[in-house]
Amino acid sequence: MESFCMSLKANASPVNVSKVRSNGGTVFWGESIRGGLKSRDFGTQLWKSLRAENGVKKAKLGVVHSILTPEINKETMNFEAPKFETPEADPKKVASIILGGGAGTRLFPLTRKRAKPAVPIGGCYRLIDIPMSNCINSGINKIFILTQFNSFSLNRHLARTYNFGNGVNFGDGFVEVLAATQTPGEAGKKWFQGTADAVRQFVWVFEDARAKDVEHVLILSGDHLYRADYMDFVQRHIDSNADITVSCLPMDDSRASDYGLMKIDGAGRIIQFAEKPKGPHLKAMQVDTSILGLSAQDAARYPYIASMGVYVFKANVLLNLLTRSYPSCNDFGSEIIPSAVKEHNVQAYLFNDYWEDIGTIKSFFDANLALTEQPPKFQFYDPKTPFYTSPRFLPPTKVDKCRIVDSIISHGCFLRECSVQHSIVGVRSRLESRVEFEDTMMMGADYYQTESEIASLLADGKVPIGVGQNTKIKNCIIDKNAKIGKDVIISNADAVEEAERPEDGFYIRSGITVILKNATIRDGTII
Known part of the structure; x- marks a missing residue:
């Protein structure tokens, strides 16, 4: 039985495999391609075999260095063979779905009257601006947002x-908000x-005519802080011919048990x-x-792979899995993807940059102050790669004899x-004389009160929006439109970890005092 080996020159191999072996008329290219080889015209037959197997349309010619047969001393041949290229990821063929999240219980009371992605961050942004801006900067302009x-x-x-x-120029794209609805009847939506x-x-x-050219669907969360080019993610998905690709983070022992973890094989395929x-079990x-x-060195320090909750699916695979x-x-993370691992090519994509899950009060507070x-x-x-938010057309901040x-x-x-x-001081905030802020996030206000309105409120013994004179605040989140009087101390001096005092305008979560939206804290109050 005849056998031979072909060795390719550098960069001649399309899949980083340096050898192709044939034995008894069958070609093996790594473990992914098999096909018939019936003549000595190796280049032609190999090209036909690979194209039939993988449906490859693009090719560049590479050069085979040598072909060795059993009669190695008698025959050495050179010939041209194809070099394959994977398609370049096209953002026009990608749609993103941003999940608005559940009831936001971990971020309560910030989510008491707003959806989790609407929570303010960084002084003037909202959490939804993170995935939205990443999509725009990645060239993805077909965006769905699911809210409830x-x-x-x-x-x-x-x-x-x-x-x-x-x-913001979206070209031929769209931004669609899809709100949860209920439909009468047993088979109706819930x-x-x-x-x-x-x-x-x-x-x-998603099967609508406008999405007919979409080949890949990106699933994103609305409570993460990071900057990413999603097209790098999609390109890895295409290069590996994956049905699903999961964006993941290297993780050390101290935090690994807080996340969903994955095991992969030598090719980066998720197996568990x-x-x-x-x-x-950890x-x-x-x-x-x-x-x-x-x-x-980093691999020894970070021996775990944690899911970011960011996925890309082939569009047809996503629809088949769901329906x-x-x-x-x-649930994607705990049900769909662990089940799909058994029957589909599910790959891991390493995102080795800053990423933070800000779904709890403590993580949200720490990420802001960071x-x-x-x-x-x-x-x-x-x-x-700017981050976009609502244009408010506000004047510059005025600072009078302050220490910042x-x-x-x-x-x-x-x-x-x-x-x-x-500390962070949000839009339209007002801080009066001798106010002291330390380790504090103030979200600001939705509107201004004029000087005459403020004077009238003070004359009536009421508290205007902002922070009054001689108030000291530490380790605190102040939600929007809060009215904090003068001579107030908010420091949680007794180190209380958890407390619920909505009637007094505040909660304590993980030792952090949270002043409620629209709350009024009277003059001289001590928390």
């Missing part, structure tokens, strides 16, 4: 910020039961999922993360003889 709970302010922000006539169920209930929209494993999820491109394969599964550090791990300031250290002051504020340290 307290969605009024979110819908208003989206309408003001991301429309065709408001300064409230979203999970991330996958939310998408399933709007399958008919575990949701927040503990003890010996150790069992360790993998060689150098497979995904980490250095040996045929797993019609009763409601923006004030020097140098910050993450910052909104990047002219090449490592802080962010948004536009439209009035600061008079106050001290602000390691």
Whole structure:
């Protein structure tokens, strides 16, 4: 039986495989391509075989270095063979679905009257601006946003910020807000039961004529802080011919048990999922993360791979999984993808940059204050990939004899003889004389009160929006339109971890005092 080996020159191989072997008339290209080889015209037959197997349309000629046969001393041949290229990812063929999230219980009370993606961040942005801006900067302009709970302010922000006539050019794209609805009848729609169920209930929209050219669907969350080019993610998805690709992070021992973890094989294919494993189950999820491109030193430091909750699907695979394969599964992370691993090519994509899940009060608070550090791990300031938000047309902030250290002051504020340290002051905020802020996030206000209105309120013994004279605030989140009087102390001096005092205008979560939206804290109050 005749056998031979072909060795290709550098860059001649389309799939980073240096050898093709044939034995008894069958060609093997790595483990992915098999086909018939019936003549000695190796180049022609190999090309036909590979094209028939993989449906490859593009090719460049490479050069085979040598062909070795059993009669190695008698025959050495050179010939041209094809070099294959994977298609370049086209953002016009990608649609993104941003999940508005559930009731936001982990972020309560910030989500008491607003959807989680509408929570303000960084002084002037909202959480929804993160995935929206990443999509726009990646060239993706077909965007669906699924909302359910307290969605009024979110819908208003989206309408003001991301429309065709408001300064952001979407070309032939669209931004569609899909709100949860209920339909009469037993077979009618019900409230979203999970991330996958939310998408399933709007399958008919994704099959709409405007989405007919969409080949890949990006699933995004509305409560993460990061900057990413999603087209790098999609390109990896295409290059690996994956049905599903999961964006993941390298993770160390200290945080691994807080996330869904994955195990991968030598080709980066996901073979196992575990949701927040503990003890010996955690150790069992360790993998060689150098497979995904980490250095040996970093791989030893980060032996786990954690899911970011960001996925890209082939469009037809997504629809089949939701409507045929797993019609009763409601969640992507815990049900759909772990089940799909068994029958589909599910790949891992390493995102080795800043990313933070800000779905809890503590993580939200820490991520915000981290923006004030020097140098910050993450910052909104990047002219090449800006973050968009609603244009408010506010005047510059006015600062009068203030001490400001490592802080962010948004536009439209009035600061008079106050001290602000390691804090964020949101839009339209008013801080009066001798106010002291430390480790505090103030979200600002939705509207101004005039000087005459403020004077009238003070004369009547009432408290205007903002922070009154001689007030000291530390380790605190102040929601919008809060009215904090003079001589107030908010420091949680007793180190209370959890407290609920909505009648007094505040909660304490993880030791952090949260002043409620529209709350009034009377003069001289101590919290």
